[in-house]
Amino acid sequence: MQNLTVLGSTGSIGTSTLDVVSRHPDKYRVVALTANSQVDLLFRQCVQFKPAYAVLLDEVAASRLRALLKEATLGTEVLCGVEALAAVCVLPEVDAVMAAIVGAAGLRPTLAAAHAGKKILLANKETLVMAGNVFMDAVRASGSALLPIDSEHNAIFQALPRGYDGNMKGSGVRRILLTASGGPFRNTPIDELKHVTPEQACAHPNWSMGRKISVDSASMMNKGLEVIEAHWLFNAPACDIQVVIHPQSVIHSLVEYIDGSVIAQLGNPDMRIPIAYGLAYPERIDSGVASLDLFKVATLDFVEPDFKRFPCLALAYQALRTAGTAPTLLNAANEMAVAAFLDQKIPFLAIPQVIESVLNTLPVYAVSCLDDVLGADTEARSAAQLQIQRLLK
Numbered sequence: 560m561q562n563l564t565v566l567g568s569t570g571s572i573g574t575s576t577l578d579v580v581s582r583h584p585d586k587y588r589v590v591a592l593t594a595n596s597q598v599d600l601l602f603r604q605c606v607q608f609k610p611a612y613a614v615l616l617d618e619v620a621a622s623r624l625r626a627l628l629k630e631a632t633l634g635t636e637v638l639c640g641v642e643a644l645a646a647v648c649v650l651p652e653v654d655a656v657m658a659a660i661v662g663a664a665g666l667r668p669t670l671a672a673a674h675a676g677k678k679i680l681l682a683n684k685e686t687l688v689m690a691g692n693v694f695m696d697a698v699r700a701s702g703s704a705l706l707p708i709d710s711e712h713n714a715i716f717q718a719l720p721r722g723y724d725g726n727m728k729g730s731g732v733r734r735i736l737l738t739a740s741g742g743p744f745r746n747t748p749i750d751e752l753k754h755v756t757p758e759q760a761c762a763h764p765n766w767s768m769g770r771k772i773s774v775d776s777a778s779m780m781n782k783g784l785e786v787i788e789a790h791w792l793f794n795a796p797a798c799d800i801q802v803v804i805h806p807q808s809v810i811h812s813l814v815e816y817i818d819g820s821v822i823a824q825l826g827n828p829d830m831r832i833p834i835a836y837g838l839a840y841p842e843r844i845d846s847g848v849a850s851l852d853l854f855k856v857a858t859l860d861f862v863e864p865d866f867k868r869f870p871c872l873a874l875a876y877q878a879l880r881t882a883g884t885a886p887t888l889l890n891a892a893n894e895m896a897v898a899a900f901l902d903q904k905i906p907f908l909a910i911p912q913v914i915e916s917v918l919n920t921l922p923v924y925a926v927s928c929l930d931d932v933l934g935a936d937t938e939a940r941s942a943a944q945l946q947i948q949r950l951l952k
């Protein structure tokens with residue numbers, strides 16, 4: 560029996576995780592569920608999974624959940640606030656933590672899970688982008704098992720030799736081929752991108768996801784963040800990570816070896832596949848996903864990414880090459896810009912402008928501890944806010 564904490568249980572990854580868990584009541588038990596403010600869904604999840612703890616960020620929401628649970632005579636204890644998110648990750652009875660909060664808010668609890676030596680199912684890529692070396696040091700020091708849930712990184716993990724230790728050359732790996740769908744604007748005339756709405760940006764052709772990552776996919780910042788994520792997970796330099804646009808999203812990524820062999824992982828675009836893999840590793844369990852129908856897929860296309868159309872991808876490579884706090888600045892500026900775009904305050908094409916101005920104005924420092932990361936994150940948010948304000952005028 561594996562005891563789980565699911566951070567961000569009401570989101571896209573969180574609900575897919577609980578879907579897989581519900582198929583295997585003999586293998587997984589939910590100890591804690593957490594959400595930002597979605598009381599009704601969190602309540603329904605408490606009824607179904609009967610966790611010992613439920614965490615909400617907001618005190619009003621927490622009181623409402625307490626009342627609902629009392630009425631239903633359920634014994635789940637409701638906690639509130641940021642500290643509680645980390646607290647439910649380090650409980651002695653917890654074996655594994657699904658890190659599925661979106662954005663920088665996921666960093667502290669995920670890092671707490673790493674310090675506590677828990678098995679980590681990592682969906683929250685922002686943790687690695689913001690604080691790659693701090694997080695990886697914590698994972699190594701405590702001996703946490705780290706399973707990538709992002710579909711591409713999960714595919715790479717599966718295609719690398721079992722027990723891969725971060726030594727690409729020693730493992731005979733030549734490069735990593737990171738696939739990308741290209742998002743909803745892959746073929747939209749660049750001129751029309753000026754006017755696209757949040758609804759259009761969130762209408763992903765292949766995947767159903769939360770709004771922030773959907774906008775990131777439309778700008779291809781998602782792939783940029785994933786390049787940085789791959790760098791930390793697999794100890795791969797930027798020059799050995801090639802992004803490949805593959806519109807069908809059937810090949811989830813590939814690893815090329817020095818003998819010319821290329822190993823890929825394929826499957827339907829459904830996050831329950833990497834989630835089930837992470838939950839059961841090193842075994843396999845049913846994820847509820849249908850067989851891949853290759854006859855229906857019929858063709859697989861591959862295109863080189865266009866950095867002019869997707870300047871966010873170029874900015875992410877630039878930040879990775881600059882290193883230090885540069886990826887932290889990139890991530891924070893992107894979160895601010897995406898939120899402003901979703902609030903219809905700035906146009907889609909202003910997202911890379913905000914990020915570029917932050918990267919070009921703020922100094923970059925070496926990162927040796929969490930405070931370095933948090934300092935850069937705060938500075939970048941203020942600088943991005945100023946830039947957004949300028950665009951409003």
Ligand code: NAD
Binds near residue numbers: 708769830
């Ligand atoms: P989502 O928006 O659907 O869900 C986010 C979850 O986090 C919700 O439960 C929400 O209540 C919670 N949350 C939001 N803000 C919070 C805060 N400030 N404090 C505490 N909790 C908060 O997002 P998602 O699509 O499930 O993505 C979650 C993470 O997984 C992201 O980092 C994303 O990049 C990554 N990811 C998602 C997918 C996908 O298919 N959805 C694929 C790969 C990686």
Ligand code: MG
Binds near residue numbers: 711785
């Ligand atoms: Mg991905």
